[in-house]
Amino acid sequence: MAGVLDGVDQRTRLAGRNRLELLLFRLAGEQRFGINVFKVQEVIQCPPLTQLPGSHPVVRGVANMRGKTIPVVDLSHAIGGAPLDSTEGRFVVITEYNCRVQGFLVGSVDRIVNMNWTEILPPPRGAAKESYMTAVTRIDNDLVEIIDVEKVLSEIVALPEEVSEGVIDEEAIDETQHILVADDSAVARKQVKRVLDRLGVMATICNDGKQALDQLKAWSNEGRRVSDFLSLIISDVEMPVMDGYTLTTEIRKDPELANLPVILHTSLSGVFNQSMIEKVGANSFLAKFDPDELARVVQARLKEHKEELKARSSQQA
Structure with missing residues (x-):
C-alpha cells in the first residue's frame, strides 16, 4: 500500500465542490466499505500489536508508531461482524476522528475513488436503527457501505455527552x-x-x-x-x-x-x-x-x- 495516499494534500481542492475521495477496503468478506481520505493519515501493514488488559473487546491491541501509542480497532468486530481471524497480512488504516488518532484493522485495501457527494446516498429505508451505515454508494455495480465511525467510536471510547455544571448561562x-x-x-x-x-x-x-x-x-x-x-x-x-x-x-x-x-x-x-x-x-x-x-x-x-x-x-x- 506504499503510496496509496501520496498527494493527499493536493486533494483539498475537492472540498467545497461537493466532491470527496473514498478509500475502499474490505473486512472479513467480499463486501467493500469506504472512508473519506481526509480522515486517513496513512495505511500500513499491520505492525506487532500489544494487548492491554481490560481494553474494549474490539480493540486488538496498541501499536507503537513514531513514539506514539495508537489503539487498533478490529473494525469488522466493531460493527457486529466476526473478528478478523489474524493480523498477519492485514492492514491498519490510521485515522483521525474527533481529535483522536486510532487505527482500524481491515482485511484488505482496494483503492481510492473520486466521487461526487450526490452519488453518496443515505442508507436504504428499512435499514436497522442499530446499523453502522451512515451512507451507501455504488462502485463497479457493487454496493459500498460507508461506516458511521462516530457511532463505532462512541461505543468504544467513553466521551462526555452532558453539559457540565456551571457551563449553562x-x-x-x-x-x-x-x-x-x-x-x-x-x-x-x-x-x-x-x-x-x-x-x-x-x-x-x-x-x-x-x-x-x-x-x-x-x-x-x-x-x-x-x-x-x-x-x-x-x-x-x-x-x-x-x-x-x-x-x-x-x-x-x-x-x-x-x-x-x-x-x-x-x-x-x-x-x-x-x-x-x-x-x-x-x-x-x-x-x-x-x-x-x-x-x-x-x-x-x-x-x-x-x-x-x-x-x-x-x-x-
Whole structure:
C-alpha cells in the first residue's frame, strides 16, 4: 500500500465542490466499505500489536508508531461482524476522528475513488436503527457501505455527552430562538440535540445538507425573514447528497439567507477546516464532540442574536 495516499494534500481542492475521495477496503468478506481520505493519515501493514488488559473487546491491541501509542480497532468486530481471524497480512488504516488518532484493522485495501457527494446516498429505508451505515454508494455495480465511525467510536471510547455544571448561562436561554442542525450521523444528531435541549433551544434536525438547504428555502419562500427566528446553523461537513462546505456556499449565494451564521461541526482536522471555512464563507468550525464547548458557542450566539434583534427593532421603531 506504499503510496496509496501520496498527494493527499493536493486533494483539498475537492472540498467545497461537493466532491470527496473514498478509500475502499474490505473486512472479513467480499463486501467493500469506504472512508473519506481526509480522515486517513496513512495505511500500513499491520505492525506487532500489544494487548492491554481490560481494553474494549474490539480493540486488538496498541501499536507503537513514531513514539506514539495508537489503539487498533478490529473494525469488522466493531460493527457486529466476526473478528478478523489474524493480523498477519492485514492492514491498519490510521485515522483521525474527533481529535483522536486510532487505527482500524481491515482485511484488505482496494483503492481510492473520486466521487461526487450526490452519488453518496443515505442508507436504504428499512435499514436497522442499530446499523453502522451512515451512507451507501455504488462502485463497479457493487454496493459500498460507508461506516458511521462516530457511532463505532462512541461505543468504544467513553466521551462526555452532558453539559457540565456551571457551563449553562441562564441569561442566554431563550425558548423563542431556533437552531438548524444538519448531520448524517444518528449518534452526532442525538449528541447535538441533547445539548440544545439542555439549553432550552428549539431545533430543526436534518440528515444532510440538501435537506437543510431545502428547509431554509422553504422558510424563505413562505415570506418569513429567516434571520428573525433562526439564530444559527450547525452543520456537519461529511454528508451524503450535499456536504457542509457546499451547503455553506449555497447559503452565501442566496440574498435572503446569506447573512445566516454557519458553524461547521466536524471531526476533520482543524488546520484543513480553517482554510476551508475561509474559502466557503462559514463563520467558524467546531471540533466534535465537546458538549461544553458546543454549549458555550451556542450560548454566545444566542446572546448575539438577541442583541441583533433588539437593534433591528430599535431601527424600525
